[in-house]
Amino acid sequence: MTVPKTLTFSGTTLDGAKFDAASMAGKPAILWFWAPWCATCASEAQSLSDIHDEYAGRLGILGIASLGSVPEMDDFVADFELAKMPHLNDKAGKLWKRFGIVQQSWYVMLDRTGKVAYKGYLDDLQLTEKVKELTA
Incomplete structure (x- = not known):
């Protein structure tokens, strides 16, 4: 399968695993750019969790966290029970810049x-x- 340019990136998940976005090729995907202190992000967490459950296997969801420390990101994922989907640590904002994200x-x-x-x-x-x- 050809990997589209939009999915030619990799990173490290919050739990320290390597993640290659090419693994999401071939089906629709959501890249969710969030910050651990963001109240709007917190209010959306349940919806993303529900969507993950409903569309499992048919839709890829990847959280891309920035603008906070790793312990804060870990707490956010734990507090909102989001560990069932991968979340990249993009503390440096590399992926945020790549996709032109200016706010969470x-x-x-x-x-x-x-x-x-x-x-x-x-x-x-x-x-x-x-x-x-x-x-x-």
């Missing part, structure tokens, strides 16, 4: 071919609708 909580949604289908903020209802469109 922002989404980059990729279709099956890796093309950016949406980039920006979404509330819970909008997020649910976009996921339905992506996976239809």
Whole structure:
């Protein structure tokens, strides 16, 4: 399978494992850019957890954390029970810069071919609708 340019990056997850975004190729994906102190991010955590459960195997979800310390990021993932999906430690902001993210909580949604289908903020209802469109 050809890996689209949008998924040619790798990183280290918060639990220290290596992660290659190429593993998400071939199905729609959500890149969620969040910060551990962000109240909006906290309010979206449950929706992402529910989407992860509902669309398991049909949709990739990757959290990309920045703007905080690793212990703060770990606490956020633990507090909101988000460990079932991978979260990259992007403390240096490399991926945030690559995708042109200037604020949290922002989404980059990729279709099956890796093309950016949406980039920006979404509330819970909008997020649910976009996921339905992506996976239809």
